[in-house]
Amino acid sequence: MPSITLHINDHPHAVDVAPDTPLLWVLRDTVGLTGTKYGCGMGLCGACTVHLDGEARRACQILVSSIGSARITTIEGLAADRKHPVIRAWLAEQVPQCGYCQPGQIMQAAALLAGTPHPTRQQIDEAMNGNICRCGTYQRIRRAIARAAAETA
Amino acid sequence: MIATLGAGAALVLGVRWLPRPSGAARRASAASHESAFESHPLLRIDASGATTILVNKTEMGQGVWTSLPLILAEELDADWALVTIARAPSGPRYGKAATGGSDSVDSSWLPLRRAGATARVMLLTAAARRWGVDPTSCATRRGAVIHTPSGRRATYGELVGDASRLAVPDGRTVPLKPATEYHLLGTAIPRRDLEVKVHGAATFGIDVRPPGVLFACVERCPYFGGSLRSVDDAAARRLQGVRGTVQLGAVTAPLTRLPARVAVFANSTWAALQGRRALTIAWDPGAARGFSTDALSAACRASVDAEAQVAFRAGHPPLVIEPGARTVEAVYEVPFLAHATMEPMNATADVRDGRATIWAPTQAPDGIIDAVAARLGIPTDAVDVHVTFAGGGFGRRFYADFGVEAAELSAAAGAPVKVTWTREDDIQHDLYRPHRVARLRAVLDDRGLPTSWHTRLIGASWAEYWDPDTTRPWQHDWEGAQPPYAVRNVLIDFVALPSPVPIGAWRAVNNGENGFFMEVFVDELAHRARIDPIAYRLALLGDRPRARRVLEQVRDVSGWSRSAAGRGRGVGLGVAYYDYGGEQGGTQVAMVAEVTADDANVRVERIVCVIDCGLPVSPDTVRAQVEGSVAWAVGATLFGDLTVTGGRAVEGNFDRYRVLRMSEMPAVDVHIMPSTESPSGVGEPAVPPTAPAIVNAVFAATGRRIRRLPLSRTLGPASARPRS
Numbered sequence: 001m002p003s004i005t006l007h008i009n010d011h012p013h014a015v016d017v018a019p020d021t022p023l024l025w026v027l028r029d030t031v032g033l034t035g036t037k038y039g040c041g042m043g044l045c046g047a048c049t050v051h052l053d054g055e056a057r058r059a060c061q062i063l064v065s066s067i068g069s070a071r072i073t074t075i076e077g078l079a080a081d082r083k084h085p086v087i088r089a090w091l092a093e094q095v096p097q098c099g100y101c102q103p104g105q106i107m108q109a110a111a112l113l114a115g116t117p118h119p120t121r122q123q124i125d126e127a128m129n130g131n132i133c134r135c136g137t138y139q140r141i142r143r144a145i146a147r148a149a150a151e152t153a
Numbered sequence: 154m155i156a157t158l159g160a161g162a163a164l165v166l167g168v169r170w171l172p173r174p175s176g177a178a179r180r181a182s183a184a185s186h187e188s189a190f191e192s193h194p195l196l197r198i199d200a201s202g203a204t205t206i207l208v209n210k211t212e213m214g215q216g217v218w219t220s221l222p223l224i225l226a227e228e229l230d231a232d233w234a235l236v237t238i239a240r241a242p243s244g245p246r247y248g249k250a251a252t253g254g255s256d257s258v259d260s261s262w263l264p265l266r267r268a269g270a271t272a273r274v275m276l277l278t279a280a281a282r283r284w285g286v287d288p289t290s291c292a293t294r295r296g297a298v299i300h301t302p303s304g305r306r307a308t309y310g311e312l313v314g315d316a317s318r319l320a321v322p323d324g325r326t327v328p329l330k331p332a333t334e335y336h337l338l339g340t341a342i343p344r345r346d347l348e349v350k351v352h353g354a355a356t357f358g359i360d361v362r363p364p365g366v367l368f369a370c371v372e373r374c375p376y377f378g379g380s381l382r383s384v385d386d387a388a389a390r391r392l393q394g395v396r397g398t399v400q401l402g403a404v405t406a407p408l409t410r411l412p413a414r415v416a417v418f419a420n421s422t423w424a425a426l427q428g429r430r431a432l433t434i435a436w437d438p439g440a441a442r443g444f445s446t447d448a449l450s451a452a453c454r455a456s457v458d459a460e461a462q463v464a465f466r467a468g469h470p471p472l473v474i475e476p477g478a479r480t481v482e483a484v485y486e487v488p489f490l491a492h493a494t495m496e497p498m499n500a501t502a503d504v505r506d507g508r509a510t511i512w513a514p515t516q517a518p519d520g521i522i523d524a525v526a527a528r529l530g531i532p533t534d535a536v537d538v539h540v541t542f543a544g545g546g547f548g549r550r551f552y553a554d555f556g557v558e559a560a561e562l563s564a565a566a567g568a569p570v571k572v573t574w575t576r577e578d579d580i581q582h583d584l585y586r587p588h589r590v591a592r593l594r595a596v597l598d599d600r601g602l603p604t605s606w607h608t609r610l611i612g613a614s615w616a617e618y619w620d621p622d623t624t625r626p627w628q629h630d631w632e633g634a635q636p637p638y639a640v641r642n643v644l645i646d647f648v649a650l651p652s653p654v655p656i657g658a659w660r661a662v663n664n665g666e667n668g669f670f671m672e673v674f675v676d677e678l679a680h681r682a683r684i685d686p687i688a689y690r691l692a693l694l695g696d697r698p699r700a701r702r703v704l705e706q707v708r709d710v711s712g713w714s715r716s717a718a719g720r721g722r723g724v725g726l727g728v729a730y731y732d733y734g735g736e737q738g739g740t741q742v743a744m745v746a747e748v749t750a751d752d753a754n755v756r757v758e759r760i761v762c763v764i765d766c767g768l769p770v771s772p773d774t775v776r777a778q779v780e781g782s783v784a785w786a787v788g789a790t791l792f793g794d795l796t797v798t799g800g801r802a803v804e805g806n807f808d809r810y811r812v813l814r815m816s817e818m819p820a821v822d823v824h825i826m827p828s829t830e831s832p833s834g835v836g837e838p839a840v841p842p843t844a845p846a847i848v849n850a851v852f853a854a855t856g857r858r859i860r861r862l863p864l865s866r867t868l869g870p871a872s873a874r875p876r877s
Contacts, residue, residue: 018393018423025423029368034360035353037544038422039495040576044807047495075353090351094343094773097781098214099350100357100495100544125816132807134495134545135214136784138818140777 004064008033009077019065024048026064027074035075035103039132046131049104049111050074056111075103078110086110089148097135105131109145118149190313192275192321193268194246196225202296202310204231207241210261211252211516213546214781215836216774218346221261223770227337228269228330231309232296238345243518243538250540252516253551253658255733255740255834258770262831267324272316274327279315280307332829338770346542358514358541359573361501366569367396367418369562370425373582374403374412375801376438377653381413389417389431394424398432399565401558406524408517408553410618410655412582416562422573441653441800446588449797450486452650453590453611457484461609461646464631468642474594474607481681482594483674486861487666489795490586490659491804493812496544497579502559503569504529509536513556514543521556528557529564547785548658552584577805584657585795587613591670595640601682602692605642608634608670613652615663633664633841636671637700637732638693654797660785661840664733668841669848669862672729676849677858686728686849687713697736703743703763703826704730710824711745711761724749727849733838738831740838741765746819746846750854755864757787757819757847765826767833776823778835783821786843788813792865811865 003014008031015030022041027033027050039047041060048059051073078084086109096102105128112119112127119127124145133141190198195207206222222238225231241247248264273293280298281288284305292299297308332338349355374381386398396418404411413436417428474480500513502525509525518538526533543550555574563570574582589612595603608631615627634645659665679689687708694700708714713726726747733740747759760783769775792811796803804810844862852858859867 017421018427021421021423025421029421029423032362033353034356037357037495038359038497038573040807042576042806042808045495045576079352079354087351091343091347094347094777096214096344096347096350097216097777098495098543098545099346099355102350103353106351128815130814132495132812132814134493134547134785134812136781136813136818137777138784138813138815139780139821141815 006064006067006072007069008072009074009080015064017064019063021064022060023050023062023064023067023072024059027059033074033076037100037103039101045101046108047101047104049107049131051107051111054111054114056108075107078107084110085148085151086113086144089144089151092147093140093144095137095140095144097137101131101133105133105141109141109148113145113148113152117152119145188313190272190276190316192272195241195248196268196272198309198313200310200313202232202235202308204236204296204309205239206236207239207247209241209247209250210257211540211543211546211550212346213252213514213516213543213550215257215778216344216771217252217257219342219344220258220771220774221265223337223342224258224262224265225269227335228266229273230293230295233337233342235296240540243522243540250518251520251551252546253548254662255836255838258832259834266329267327270327270329271322271324274322275316275319276309276312278319279312283307283315332768339768339772341773342771344774355542357496357544358501358512359496359499359544361512361541362571363501363503363569366501366571367566368420368422368425369416369418369570369572370422370429370575371414371416371558371572371578372429372432372434373414373578374436375581376436376441377444377655377797377800378441379413379439379800380437381415382435382437384415385433386415388433389428392424392428392431394420395428396420397566398428399562401561404528404557406527406553406557408520408551409524409557411554411558418562418566418570426575438800444653444800445798446489446796449588449613449650449652450590453486454484456611456648456650457590457592457609459648461648463644463646465635465643465645470605470607470642470644472644474596474605479597480594481597481678482592483677483860484590484592485670485673486590487588487669488793488862489588489654489797490789490793491580491583491795491810492547492549492659493580493807493810494545494547494549497576498549498555498574499572500555500559501569501571502556502563504560504563507531507535509560509563510539511536511556511560512539512541513559514541514550515556516543516546516550517553520551520553524553524557525560529560547660548662549583551658576807580795580810581802581805584655586659586665587615587656587663589666593670593674595674595678597678597682601678601684603638603640603678606636606640607644609646609648610634611648612650613654613656614647614649615656617649617651618656629663631667632662633667634671637697637736638675638690639695640693653800660782661837664731664837664841665786665844668731669844672731672842672845673848673860676727676845676852690728690730699736699741699765700730700732703741703765706824706826707743707745707761707763710763710822713745723751723854725850725852725854727846727851727853729842729846729849731838731842733841734833738833740833740835742838742842744839744842744846746843746850748847748850748854750851752855752857753868755791755851755868757791757817759820759822760787760843760846761822761824762839763824763826764835764839765828766835766838767828767830769825770832772825775825775835779823779839780821782837782839783843784813784818786840787817787819787847790844790847790862790864791817792863794863794866
């Protein structure tokens with residue numbers, strides 16, 4: 001198998017995987033970055049959300065062969081900055097319960113705020129509607145996003 | 154490699170560590186670490202003062218990782234900043250590991266307080282002896298003993314050696330703090346599991362990866378009760394990365410029902426999924442071929458007058474309440490519901506040399522130990538279960554099926570195996586909240602209050618699925634169906650109909666559906682009596698002060714009285730009350746839902762919830778659990794619906810099995826009643842009142858009484874509008 005080089009969290013990773021492998025499984029099984037979660041495999045739940053050149057994307061829907069030189073950021077990359085406003089807001093609002101969906105929620109929220117630094121409540125709901133949380137932390141996610149937006153004012 | 158796993162695996166007895174001596178005479182220094190103090194299996198204090206508290210319950214979002222250590226730390230007067238939290242190993246030494254029924258804090262309350270208080274007394278005694286002073290002249294504060302008259306001070310770390318040489322007193326004899334002296338309990342303590350969770354560094358079951366592990370995916374018979382006719386795995390085995398396949402038969406073991414299966418082993422999850430897709434399998438649907446939820450619904454409705462088994466009786470209820478001017482009757486129906494935890498079922502197992510090691514996000518490690526031992530034919534003490542963080546539990550992870558399956562596959566492969574369920578596997582091979590039809594009847598007196606009450610439950614029974622030889626309904630079948638209201642004559646009975654659909658515990662277990670029937674029916678009675686629904690409930694709760702207080706409080710904080718003017722014009726408020734565990738020591742919940750609704754749409758705008766759970770150990774966690782319970786139940790009320798046709802589940806992923814999304818999330822206001830009584834559960838009690846509060850609010854808004862869930866079935870699939 002030809003080796004594919006991925007740029008993940010500012011580091012190159014050469015991986016030998018079938019070209020039709022979704023990025024999700026390359027991250028989890030091959031690279032060992034398990035913060036990106038499997039939830040549905042159909043782009044319906046958002047648990048596998050990563051950034052591709054800064055844009056929120058579902059890693060289960062991205063074939064590894066289609067990525068090219070795009071920069072991939074996972075929750076581990078985002079969290080390397082312990083002072084990231086979204087992560088701090090998530091802790092301040094005590095958002096997670098089980099925590100399984102939260103890396104995806106955080107990546108989605110970070111991408112939202114990068115493009116829309118002061119989202120309205122409706123913009124928050126729209127941007128986050130693809131990220132399912134079964135513990136029901138939605139109300140705290142709304143608050144945390146508002147808090148992160150206020151702190152970066 | 155292709156094999157069929159036999160019943161018995163090779164049996165070699167491993168040597169287990171011996172249990173430590175127990176009892177009051179045991180010395181803490183029995184521990185091998187002279188430099189550490191271990192007066193209780195869940196506690197260890199090092200000479201540095203570092204304090205480790207082990208958690209013996211599964212952290213699945215409900216906050217036990219923080220709330221349980223907090224209870225021990227409070228009585229210990231520990232320095233919370235020096236406390237590290239870790240998961241207790243499996244084994245009886247660490248107490249009951251099964252996590253469910255909202256009882257972790259409740260059942261751990263006294264044992265953990267005694268454990269902390271016992272250690273505190275020993276450390277204080279050690280200091281007093283060292284200083285040659287009267288112990289009553291010493292006090293403890295934030296991880297240190299202080300001799301009050303002289304101001305001398307010793308940290309717990311400095312005392313571990315001396316304290317370890319003392320006999321451990323009987324925990325029942327040590328004094329416990331009065332609630333007025335709490336400085337940790339009831340305060341805003343951040344959860345200890347959240348840092349790793351927001352960094353993507355928490356280890357869930359699906360993240361476990363022992364060296365040399367094979368990745369497995371399993372095709373399970375899609376027909377409930379069906380069997381495997383034939384399989385052609387040639388194409389699968391030709392795929393790159395696929396290492397083998399195995400056929401597995403149906404399994405019945407403690408807390409375990411597994412269908413006929415074909416598994417694929419591979420070098421990666423993706424290769425296993427591809428291999429699985431390449432299998433050609435013929436299933437025999439068996440007797441379930443003609444089964445559908447539509448047919449079950451019709452059969453239930455046709456059986457409301459069938460012979461029923463009496464489950465509960467109080468007073469002298471007439472066995473048949475005749476229709477008449479004073480009789481109110483209503484028939485309700487709820488669907489099967491899947492759990493759909495965000496982390497799908499999974500487990501990893503390493504079975505070798507007659508031992509099994511399992512890593513699993515499980516609510517019941519002891520259940521997995523029993524079931525794996527039974528399945529592999531090895532003793533229970535040859536099975537170890539490592540419990541990871543669980544990505545939601547909600548009752549689904551109380552079952553042992555996923556753990557047993559991983560053990561079967563590791564035994565078959567002769568290697569460690571990690572089994573990942575797809576979302577479709579998870580939804581279509583769940584143990585569902587049971588579908589039910591209920592007919593409720595009541596006879597009202599001159600004031601409009603019920604004198605006789607009859608709840609008849611019809612449908613798939615727990616007993617039928619889990620214990621087919623039984624002749625009586627399980628308590629689960631009618632749990633929560635007894636009205637907490639003052640009604641002289643009460644009859645609860647049950648008509649069990651055959652159903653091949655697996656049923657199991659679903660957050661609040663059967664309180665969810667039985668609470669729905671009861672609280673909508675009470676609303677109907679209030680309407681018939683022309684009495685305000687809160688006043689009506691209060692009239693029936695004369696001897697229950699805690700119940701009355703939550704209802705009065707929700708009336709006062711929800712704007713209930715002011716809302717009367719807007720009713721019937723598309724905006725409505727509905728109320729529900731739920732008694733979870735009894736007026737004495739249980740959790741009391743009163744809820745008001747505000748909806749906007751018309752003939753085709755409903756939107757839940759706001760939920761106000763008042764909860765009395767005794768002392769709120771961690772108030773923010775109580776609020777989070779109520780918010781989560783409401784979100785969970787709002788989603789189920791609006792569109793939760795697992796249907797079956799041709800003997801197999803129809804919905805498989807979040808496109809058709811809809812769950813609540815952010816745009817549908819109401820504002821949730823939580824009010825916690827101040828209390829210093831023993832704490833009671835908070836993980837489930839706000840689930841049962843949510844659906845009836847919403848349905849009662851829809852009635853207030855539209856005059857339309859909905860008696861069948863989900864609302865999307867009655868109002869149409871577009872019934873839950875995103876915010877416009």
